[in-house]
Amino acid sequence: MGLKEELEAIKQKGISSIAETTDIKNLNDIRVKLLGKKGPITQSLRGIAKLSVEERPVVGSFANKIRDELATAISEKQAKLEAEKLNRKLAEETIDVTLPGNQVPAGHPHIIQETIDEIESIFMGMGYQVLTGPEVEEEYYNFEMMNLPKNHPARDMQDTFYITKEILMRTHTSPMQARTLEKHDFSKGPLKMISPGVVFRRDTDDPTHSHQFHQVEGIVIDKHITMADLKGTLEVMTHKLFGDKFKVRLRPSYFPFTEPSVEADITCMNCNGKGCDVCKGSGWIEVLGAGMVHPNVLKMAGVDAEEYGGFAFGVGPDRFAMLKYGVNDIRDFYLNDLRFLKQFD
Ligand code: PHE
Numbered sequence: 001m002g003l004k005e006e007l008e009a010i011k012q013k014g015i016s017s018i019a020e021t022t023d024i025k026n027l028n029d030i031r032v033k034l035l036g037k038k039g040p041i042t043q044s045l046r047g048i049a050k051l052s053v054e055e056r057p058v059v060g061s062f063a064n065k066i067r068d069e070l071a072t073a074i075s076e077k078q079a080k081l082e083a084e085k086l087n088r089k090l091a092e093e094t095i096d097v098t099l100p101g102n103q104v105p106a107g108h109p110h111i112i113q114e115t116i117d118e119i120e121s122i123f124m125g126m127g128y129q130v131l132t133g134p135e136v137e138e139e140y141y142n143f144e145m146m147n148l149p150k151n152h153p154a155r156d157m158q159d160t161f162y163i164t165k166e167i168l169m170r171t172h173t174s175p176m177q178a179r180t181l182e183k184h185d186f187s188k189g190p191l192k193m194i195s196p197g198v199v200f201r202r203d204t205d206d207p208t209h210s211h212q213f214h215q216v217e218g219i220v221i222d223k224h225i226t227m228a229d230l231k232g233t234l235e236v237m238t239h240k241l242f243g244d245k246f247k248v249r250l251r252p253s254y255f256p257f258t259e260p261s262v263e264a265d266i267t268c269m270n271c272n273g274k275g276c277d278v279c280k281g282s283g284w285i286e287v288l289g290a291g292m293v294h295p296n297v298l299k300m301a302g303v304d305a306e307e308y309g310g311f312a313f314g315v316g317p318d319r320f321a322m323l324k325y326g327v328n329d330i331r332d333f334y335l336n337d338l339r340f341l342k343q344f345d
Helices: 002-021 024-035 041-052 055-092 111-124 153-157 175-184 228-242 295-300 317-325 330-334 340-342
Strands: 134-140 168-169 189-202 212-222 248-255 258-267 284-294 309-315
Touching: 002 041, 002 055, 024 041, 024 055, 024 317, 041 055, 111 189, 111 212, 111 228, 111 317, 175 189, 175 295, 175 309, 212 228, 212 317, 228 248, 228 258, 228 284, 228 309, 228 317, 248 284, 258 309, 284 295, 284 317, 309 317, 317 330
Parallel strands: none
Antiparallel strands: 134 168, 189 212, 212 309, 248 258, 258 284, 284 309
């Protein structure tokens, strides 16, 4: 066999082994074997010395041509194998974005918290600041500063959990009136504040009483605030919470820290004011205590009671949530029974 034929055979063998391989690593081995220094082309070119001077360049360039062809075949195959590999990878890793995702169980705010949030946003819309205070409170703020001196009979109105003689679980959010009044700088403008939170009383738990419940305290102090401002404010809250057809009624009452004091009723949402079991036939539901802040409360907090005055109120979001969602046992709010809580998803 002449040298040219030998080279032609090397090429054919190379081409078919390149065609056969399906593996990039194997293709690389083929490249080294065929085109390397110890490869068949280099080997066979050793025989070139035996050729005539005329034949040498012809066979030499033929060898180069074969080397080029093989190199081209290898790089084409390499590109093809790489493309196939990429396509396989893409196919394997395809994500079907239309498949339903894994359901992650999500919680939701407690309906009392939701009610408080609603009340907060209503009052923030009217320019009130929202502040929270300590649940473990000083007797001084809970009673003294709220115009309930020691031995005041009205202290019995609020059966108290005492921690020490001076420290107690707050029985209402009203101490936040005193705490904010003390700090407020009236030269910078009026005080408009609400304060939501938990309060505690030594009540025996039953469907309408819980030893722990919520209040949202509110206070507005400025010059020239009247009881009409109080009523208008409570009406805005009621209309936004329940709807425009709900009315607010004020009845005279007594609290040591307000004078005059009122209790506010709103139209019974169970019977729309006609009278039913829920409102005991009256058509009205009592939802809060309120009044004009007693001058003593202002004075004790260092506010000039001649110049400044205003109203305060304490609403019960538990009561609102019971009415709104038709819950007839306040204890359900505090038992954390998921069967109860999940109804309000
Ligand atoms: N603190 C009173 C209570 O707990 C409610 C109230 C607040 C009354 C503010 C008047 C003014 O019953």
